Structures are given as C-alpha cells and as structure tokens.
Amino acid sequence: DTAVSQTPKYLVTQMGNDKSIKCEQNLGHDTMYWYKQDSKKFLKIMFSYNNKELIINETVPNRFSPKSPDKAHLNLHINSLELGDSAVYFCASSLGANTGELFFGEGSRLTVL
Amino acid sequence: SQQGEEDPQALSIQEGENATMNCSYKTSINNLQWYRQNSGRGLVHLILIRSNEREKHSGRLRVTLDTSKKSSSLLITASRAADTASYFCATGSINYGQNFVFGPGTRLSVLP
Numbered sequence: 414d415t416a417v418s419q420t421p422k423y424l425v426t427q428m429g430n431d432k433s434i435k436c437e438q439n440l441g442h443d444t445m446y447w448y449k450q451d452s453k454k455f456l457k458i459m460f461s462y463n464n465k466e467l468i469i470n471e472t473v474p475n476r477f478s479p480k481s482p483d484k485a486h487l488n489l490h491i492n493s494l495e496l497g498d499s500a501v502y503f504c505a506s507s508l509g510a511n512t513g514e515l516f517f518g519e520g521s522r523l524t525v526l
Numbered sequence: 527s528q529q530g531e532e533d534p535q536a537l538s539i540q541e542g543e544n545a546t547m548n549c550s551y552k553t554s555i556n557n558l559q560w561y562r563q564n565s566g567r568g569l570v571h572l573i574l575i576r577s578n579e580r581e582k583h584s585g586r587l588r589v590t591l592d593t594s595k596k597s598s599s600l601l602i603t604a605s606r607a608a609d610t611a612s613y614f615c616a617t618g619s620i621n622y623g624q625n626f627v628f629g630p631g632t633r634l635s636v637l638p
Contacts, residue, residue, distance in 0.1 A: 456628035517568035
C-alpha cells in the first residue's frame with residue numbers, strides 16, 4: 414500500500430494551460446503539504462493543510478491553489494502555467510503540525526513548454 | 527531565514543568508507559531531520575534529532591546536533607553503493623509553523 418500517492422507522475426503541457434496534481438495519503442495524518450523542487454534540487458514549501466485548514470502559504474503566486482476535500486487529500490491546481498513553473502512537485506504528510514517525520518510522495522514532474 | 531545548508535554539495539567516496547555531511551542553519555529550532563532522495567524518487571525520512579539531544583544513532587547512521595554552533599552532521603559508516611543519493615537536512619521550528627525548511631542537499635556517490 415502506497416502511503417502518499419500523487420498523480421500524475423509526469424505532466425507536459427503548454428504555457429497558459431490549467432492543470433491539477435492530485436495527492437492522497439492513507440496514513441491518517443492530519444497535516445499535508447506541497448513542496449516544489451527546482452532544477453537545482455532546492456525544496457521549497459508551498460502550502461500546508463491541517464485538518465482542511467490552510468496553515469501556511471509561502472510567497473506562492475495566486476495561480477496556485479490548494480484544494481483539500483478531506484484530510485486525506487490535498488490537490489494542487491495551477492492556472493495559466495508559465496515556463497518557470499516547470500519543476501517536480503512533491504506532496505507530503507505528517508502526523509500533525511510540528512510532529513516531525515514527513516512522508517513524501519514520489520513526485521510529479523511538470524514540464525511547461 | 528532558517529534554511530539549512532548542507533556541506534559539501536557533492537561527495538564521492540569508495541564503498542566501505544565513511545561519509546560525513548554537515549548542515550548549518552540560522553535560527554533556533556525544535557528539531558532537525560535528515561532525508562535521503564534517490565534519483566527520480568521522493569524523499570525518505572532517515573532520522574530526527576530534537577533540540578535537546580546531541581547525538582542519535584540508527585543502524586549505520588549517526589547524527590549529531592550542536593545547537594550552539596547551529597549545525598548538525600550525518601555520518602554514514604561502511605558506505606554501500608546503495609547509499610548513493612542526495613541527502614537533505616530539514617529544520618523544524620515552532621516559530622515557523624509547519625514550515626520544515628530544507629537545505630539544497632549533498633549529492634553522495636559511493637563507488638563500488
């Protein structure tokens with residue numbers, strides 16, 4: 414059983430399009446996250462949700478919107494894609510806020526042409 | 527910024543040798559974690575050390591934390607080719623909510 418699963422694994426699209434990446438965790442965790450990893454491997458937090466409530470939102474363009482239908486899911490929707498959005502996006506979860514160990518999905522590689 | 531920074535950026539060793547990676551950070555923390563990332567995969571948690579701890583062991587891994595120097599080290603003993611990966615430190619602080627801040631990582635290559 415995959416603990417944190419995200420789909421799709423690969424996504425190639427044109428500038429200006431809208432796309433979504435889905436994430437589900439079956440660990441019963443209360444907190445979920447989206448991280449962006451750029452070509453230099455830097456990992457930046459984008460969003461985190463705790464019990465469906467947005468806790469932190471770093472300086473991310475409002476073209477990015479997280480949506481959490483329930484605490485097991487945190488989807489990432491991106492509007493009007495730009496070249497600079499090309500990256501690998503990782504979903505993660507943890508038992509609770511500040512309780513350590515993050516469990517990561519396998520990543521979704523987004524390429525914007 | 528409390529971002530951790532790993533040092534060195536890249537490390538290449540022979541199988542059987544020990545590998546040491548360092549992490550420095552800027553602000554006070556509650557805990558520090560180390561993660562491994564194999565190429566094309568997600569990050570996997572290795573070990574967490576709390577701010578009131580100085581050393582932790584897990585199998586061939588040894589992590590130290592020096593809060594006075596704001597630094598941590600990860601030692602992998604008797605390295606294997608399968609240890610080839612990128613290693614990241616991540617700091618957690620109650621002052622930053624759930625913002626576990628990752629450094630840029632150390633790319634470790636273990637040559638057979």
